[in-house]
Amino acid sequence: MGRYLNPGVSVADWNGSTALIVVDVQKGFDDAVYWGPRNNPECEANVGRLIDAWRKQSWPIVFVRHDSATPSSPLAKGSPGNAFKSVVKGTPDLLVVKDVHSAFHGSPDLDAWLRKQGITGVAIAGIQTNMCCETTARVASDLGYELLFVEDATHTFDITTPTHKVYRAREIARYSSLSIEADFGKVVRTTDLVD
Secondary structure (H helix, E strand, C coil): CCCCCCCCCCHHHCCCCEEEEEECCEHHHHCHHHHCCECCCCHHHHHHHHHHHHHHCCCCEEEEEECECCCCCCCECCCHHHCECCCCCCCCCEEEEECCCCHHHCECCHHHHHHHCCCCEEEEEEECHHHHHHHHHHHHHHCCCEEEEEEEEEECECEECCCCCEECHHHHHHHHHHHHHHHCCEEECHHHHCC
């Protein structure tokens, strides 16, 4: 596994057995004071392009929402930041709600739903690259799904360690893609899937 998709492969080359999983594209992630600097300002636009492409083909789309149990979190259940960003539009085939990292540990049971629909592959997009997106991708691979990790349809934030060393979001995203590509699935870009 772990090869970049050949250039020129479009979403039309895949079939309806690949679900688009849009992870945690929520308004609370716009709180720069809370989260800090981010990478990839094109993330949301690319998520929108993927949703449009999947919907045009009538292929399965799953939206995932993080309902944080921490009251002070911008993603806390019932807070304005818990809502999806405007790019996450329309009605998904399935809405998964979670309070942990993997969409496969939310409700309803994502794995059970995918198998019931005969879906054998997933394309992962959303926020954050190295947290819920990467965790969902790793679990998907372990469960046997063919994995597409759409790196430019994800973003993350800088991390500052207790010793004040700063790891930049772009570096963190690169590490996630390298890990995924090494042994879990295919790392792709939006233009690999959408004409």
